[in-house]
Amino acid sequence: MKTEALKEHQWLQQLVGEWTYESEAGMGPGKPSETFAGTESVRSLGGLWVLCEGRGEMPGCGMATTLMTLGYDPQNKRYVGTWVGSMMSYLWVYDGSLDAAQKVLTLNAEGPDFVTEGKLAKYRDEIEIKSEDHRVLTSHVLGDDGNWHRFMTASYRRKGSD
Template sequence: METTKTQPDTMMNAEPQKEHQWLQKLVGEWTYETEAMMGSDQPPEKATGAERVRSLGGLWVLAEGQGEMPGGGNATTMMTIGYDPQKQRYVGTWVGSMMTYLWLYDGELDSSEKLLTLNSDGPAMSAEGKMAKYKDVIEFKNNDHRVMTSHVLGDDGQWHHFMTVSYRRKQ
């Protein structure tokens, strides 16, 4: 009697590929400083914190952050990022202790392999009950310094930068 498999062997015995190896640069202990635009007529708010990024089987990175929120209060965040060879896309999630929304990431690495752009849909900051498109761009300046910029697609069809987070590896 012949049996059929519901999943290819690679689903259960995945080996890290070059895309997974790129994510391993994130692994480590980091401090960060956030600068967030709270409104066009207000100065940017700053906040600081720390992030611990670990690898899960060389296929995923798990980033747990603890720190201040721009505008006050403390937050814990968790981000996961991996690479899905079938989709040929980076995938992941983001959650924070300050909100109930689960952000789903879909992204790609640029040809220089320095910019990882993660796209997501989430609650609009401009109106209750409305959704908006977002993108977070992670750029490695060097092995010990990375910057993430966050953008939202406005009603005007333009991407608007609203937050920058600068991470420095703890020595």
């Protein structure tokens, strides 16, 4: 049952390491953006998965811990993963793909609408590799107007790369 790492799995390994992040998030229509910061520790699981554990401030929630898993499903030729946070009970499930330049991993998910309680919305997270020591996560939500709206951007820098 042993699976050999493919180039898609190897792409994820560039996320492994210790990171700090600074983020800005929109808090809803008519509300000002908030900034927050934290750290993330990313480790490899067998060269096939990465486990990304974040700790930091979360707007409206105080300190929080998050855990993202990312891998690649060779059968479906799609990146897959999950995201959970200590501030909510929802399990986010990712399905995504890498752009042709192999710089942006786009992950799609469905989750709680942050505006209308009890409603689900479509989300898109993009992990863009800027350099070996810098990446940017941008989160979007699909609005009722049919357009994607950016609500959060986080800039990650590898510790010790300054």
